[in-house]
Amino acid sequence: MKRRDFMRAAGGASVAATAAAGAAQPAAAAEEGGGSGGGNLEPDFGAYLDDANLYESAEDLRDQDEVTISVGAGDGLAFDPPAIWISPGTTVTWEWTGEGGAHNVVANEGPAELNSGSPVGEAGTTYEFEFTEDHAGITTYYCNPHEGQGMKGGIAVGDDVPTIDTSGPSLKDPSHFGVDIHEHWVGVSVILMITVSLLFTFFMLKYGESPHTSGGN
Ligand SMILES: [Cu+2]
Structure with missing residues (x-):
């Protein structure tokens, strides 16, 4: 496998993994914040x-x-x-x-x-x-x-x-007091992770090839 192909594959896998994590985390956060809604x-x-x-x-x-x-x-x-x-x-x-x-x-x-x-x-x-x-x-x-x-x-x-x-996640879990801030940071970090990963992939594909590689275009 040529180096460039490897980088493309690695970058792609990284984006896919990050996107999957991004899809999963807000869902979990929404579930956490759910409940009857009207307050219990x-x-x-x-x-x-x-x-x-x-x-x-x-x-x-x-x-x-x-x-x-x-x-x-x-x-x-x-x-x-x-x-x-x-x-x-x-x-x-x-x-x-x-x-x-x-x-x-x-x-x-x-x-x-x-x-x-x-x-x-x-x-x-x-x-x-x-x-x-x-x-x-x-x-x-x-x-x-x-x-x-x-x-x-x-x-x-x-x-x-x-x-x-008790409409939060758990009666005995004191973390529900901070769930809003928690959700906020989950969202921000997921967006950041996806952005960094995409930028990384882009620059690797564009500039990642060593100038000493002879087989490239
Ligand atoms: Cu007893």
Whole structure:
């Protein structure tokens, strides 16, 4: 293969690879920035629930008077639903499944002083708490024997609670705060890469041949 042909091939491959990368990256960025679009506000339970079992997002149950939470759900070491959003006046009943050993409900932080007493294991055990205006805000709680294994939950009461917008890529990914800037730089760098690659190819094809090469034109 003559040197010029090689350069043409190499340059072509480089452009093709760059173009492919350019096509792929904005698509990924658009996906990242997508979602419901209108904004999806959820109570901000803070970092305490980050490792709570079964927790992905809070269930909005603000139109219900009575809510039941399973104690010993999933693999037996979870509250289900682990995070709920209710209105003042709602009675929450924790109901033991009998799975996962002895559990209890103990407040971690917040206005509602939850305490079901000593851990128990029997299926059908219940613990009731009526959330009133006095408990407006966010209360997090745990199961004493299994807190370290992620048996935690959270209750948001009322409309006036701190919220986070979860319409971004992930509830637990702090990078979504900077997604606009990120997308911007992805676009700029892709255009730059394509431009540099094209210029490189052009100059290689035009001037890349050594003056000492005898076989050229
Ligand atoms: Cu437990």
